[in-house]
Amino acid sequence: xxxxxxxxxxxxxxxxxxxxxxxxxxxxxxxxxxxxxxxxxxxxxxxxxxxxxxxxxxxxxxxxxxxxxxxxxxxxxxxxxxxxxxxxxxxxxxxxxxxxxxxxxxxxxxxxxxxxxxxxxxxxxxxxxxxxxxxxxxxxxxxxxxxxxxx
Numbered sequence: 613x614x615x616x617x618x619x620x621x622x623x624x625x626x627x628x629x630x631x632x633x634x635x636x637x638x639x640x641x642x643x644x645x646x647x648x649x650x651x652x653x654x655x656x657x658x659x660x661x662x663x664x665x666x667x668x669x670x671x672x673x674x675x676x677x678x679x680x681x682x683x684x685x686x687x688x689x690x691x692x693x694x695x696x697x698x699x700x701x702x703x704x705x706x707x708x709x710x711x712x713x714x715x716x717x718x719x720x721x722x723x724x725x726x727x728x729x730x731x732x733x734x735x736x737x738x739x740x741x742x743x744x745x746x747x748x749x750x751x752x753x754x755x756x757x758x759x760x761x762x763x
Contacts, residue, residue, distance in 0.1 A: 616762070616763075617676050617677070617759075617762055618760070618763055621669055621672065621755060621759040621762075622759060624665060624668055625669070625755055625759075628666070628748065628752070631661055631662060632662075632745060632748060635654070635658050638654060638658075639658075639744065642655065642734075642738070642742075643742065649730065649732075652732050652733075652737060653732060655741050656720075656724055656729065656732050656737060658744075659717060659720050659724065659737070659744070660720070660724045660725070662717060662744065663714075663717040663718055663720070663721040666717070667688065667691065667692075667718075670691050670692065670694075671691065673695065673702075673705060673758070674691060677701050677762075678699060679701075680694075682694065688718055688721075689718065693711070695711065696708055696711035702761075703761070705755070710747075710750050710751060710754060713750075714747070714751065716740060717740060717747075720737075720740055
């Protein structure tokens with residue numbers, strides 16, 4: 613039997629949980645001690661993977677529920693904004709305050725894909741890294757509520 617939409621969302625949530633669990637020690641360590649270049653590079657990869665995992669869920673919702681995935685040049689931003697808006701098929705997936713926080717991860721994803729890793733600076737990354745687990749906790753709660761509404 614094929615996976616339901618709710619099950620696919622839950623699978624991606626579990627993968628994001630696994631991502632953050634794999635780097636939990638590093639995330640705790642940098643709360644106390646600034647990371648070196650190798651650690652900054654690893655943290656940047658975590659941030660990139662984090663947003664990619666969220667975006668995978670958002671694309672699934674857009675395709676399966678909204679029946680419309682943005683395709684213009686700004687499709688990543690349009691998709692995220694779509695998740696913050698209710699439509700005829702569903703309520704908003706993300707509350708606006710959370711949407712605003714997640715936009716920062718989208719902006720970093722774009723930067724990361726076009727930058728050399730040695731340009732990364734902890735002073736700039738820490739605003740995304742330090743609240744990551746809290747942002748994920750809130751996002752996961754919103755995604756679980758949405759998935760439960762599908763059942």
